[in-house]
Amino acid sequence: MTLRNLILSALLVGVISGLGYGLFQQLQVNPIIYAAEVFEVAEPAADHHTGDAQAAHSHAHSEAWAPDDGLPRILSTLAANISISFAFALIMISLMALHNQKSRKPKVNIYTGIVWGLAAMFCLFGAPSLLGLHPEIPGTNAAALENRQLWWLFCSITSAIGIAVVYYAPIKFKIAGLILAALPHLIGAPMPTEHGFANTDPIAIQALTELSSQFYLMTAIGMLILFISMGALASFSLTKFVDRAD
Numbered sequence: 001m002t003l004r005n006l007i008l009s010a011l012l013v014g015v016i017s018g019l020g021y022g023l024f025q026q027l028q029v030n031p032i033i034y035a036a037e038v039f040e041v042a043e044p045a046a047d048h049h050t051g052d053a054q055a056a057h058s059h060a061h062s063e064a065w066a067p068d069d070g071l072p073r074i075l076s077t078l079a080a081n082i083s084i085s086f087a088f089a090l091i092m093i094s095l096m097a098l099h100n101q102k103s104r105k106p107k108v109n110i111y112t113g114i115v116w117g118l119a120a121m122f123c124l125f126g127a128p129s130l131l132g133l134h135p136e137i138p139g140t141n142a143a144a145l146e147n148r149q150l151w152w153l154f155c156s157i158t159s160a161i162g163i164a165v166v167y168y169a170p171i172k173f174k175i176a177g178l179i180l181a182a183l184p185h186l187i188g189a190p191m192p193t194e195h196g197f198a199n200t201d202p203i204a205i206q207a208l209t210e211l212s213s214q215f216y217l218m219t220a221i222g223m224l225i226l227f228i229s230m231g232a233l234a235s236f237s238l239t240k241f242v243d244r245a246d
Contacts, residue, residue, distance in 0.1 A: 005241050005242050006090070006093060006094065006097070006242055007090065008241070009089075009093055009234075009237035009238070009241045009242055010086055010089040010090035010092075010093050010234075010237075011086055011089075012233075012237060013085070013086075013089035013092075013093070013230060013233040013234050013237055014082055014083075014085040014086025014087070014088070014089045014090075014230075015082055015085075015086070016229070016233055017085045017089065017226055017229045017230040017233060018078070018081040018082035018083075018084070018085035018086070018226075019078070019081075019082065020225060020226070020229055021081055021085070021222055021225055021226040021229075022077065022078045022081045022082070024221070024222050024225055025077070025081065025222055026074060026077075026078075028218045028221070028222070029215070029218050029219060029222055030074075030077070032137065032211050032214050032215045032218060033137060033138060033215070035207075035211055036137035036138045036139055036208060036211045036212075036215070037138045037139075039139055039197075039199050039201075039204040039207055039208055040138050040139040040198070040199065085226065085230065088120065088124070088230060089230055089233075089234055092116060092117075092120060092230065092231070092234045093234045093237060093238055093242060096108045096113070096116065096234060096235060096238050097238060097242055100238070103168065105167070105168070108235045108238060108239070109235060109239070110232050110235050110236055112235065113231045113232050113233075113234055113235020113236070113238075114228055114231045114232050114235075115231070116231045116234070116235065117227040117228045117229070117230050117231020117232065117234075118227065118228065118231065119163055120227050120230070120231065121223055121224065121226075121227035121228075122159065122163070123156050123159040123160040123163065124156050124227075125220075125223045125227075126223075127155050127156070127159040127181070127184070127185075128151070128152045128155040128156055128159075128184070128189075129152075129219075130220065131185060132151070132152075132155060132184065132185060132189035133148055133151065133152060133189050133190075134216060135215055135216050135219040135220075136212075136215075137208065137211050137212050137215045139197050139198050139199055139204075139208055140196075140197055140198075140208070140212065141192040141193075141194050141195060141196055141197060141198060142192050143189075143190035143191055143192045144190065147190035148189075148190055151184065151189050151190055154184055155184035155185075155189075158180050158181060158183050158184055159181050159184075161177070161180055161181075162177040162178065162179075162180040162181030162182075163177065163181065164177070165177030165180065166178060166181075
């Protein structure tokens with residue numbers, strides 16, 4: 001096994017799975033996001049008072065960069081999908097290779113690779129998102145971003161370690177893996193002080209509620225496509241290009 005083959009395999013897996021997910025996202029997920037953005041509450045305009053002008057000036061400087069609508073936004077999203085897919089694929093193939101070299105469990109094949117993909121989906125999306133922080137459309141009230149990011153990271157790591165303990169550790173330690181995987185949910189995900197949507201217009205609330213349900217479902221399907229394809233491709237690349245490398 002060589003580092004070069006490992007990185008190239010992960011890059012190939014990341015590009016293919018990222019493009020596949022990106023296509024699904026563009027057709028099924030992004031239209032929901034665009035529709036929800038119509039109902040977002042606009043920032044109030046600053047008047048001529050000094051304090052409001054300073055606040056508006058400060059807000060303008062604190063706004064994060066965002067690509068323009070249309071092709072720049074599509075390409076930026078696609079590049080982000082491929083980059084993240086490459087990172088996940090690199091981790092997955094590395095762990096698969098370590099498993100094949102060190103574990104007495106059956107070696108990874110395309111079928112168990114799909115199971116690896118489902119396990120990765122559970123750790124990175126299922127546990128933190130479906131069981132804690134639900135996918136949110138624009139305009140949804142949410143807790144502070146930093147708190148959500150930290151909890152997501154904590155939940156993903158403990159879920160992955162918990163699954164590894166359940167699978168690899170002796171039976172007397174398996175209960176510890178289950179407890180570890182459940183720990184973030186026992187602590188609880190950070191929640192907003194006010195639930196619902198920023199736009200309180202009844203028509204907007206009804207539309208955003210429907211869009212939120214659609215977004216929840218389409219995001220889950222998209223993640224399923226991404227991680228199943230990633231697991232299958234990663235296991236194939238491992239057996240064809242990594243394990244056979246001189």
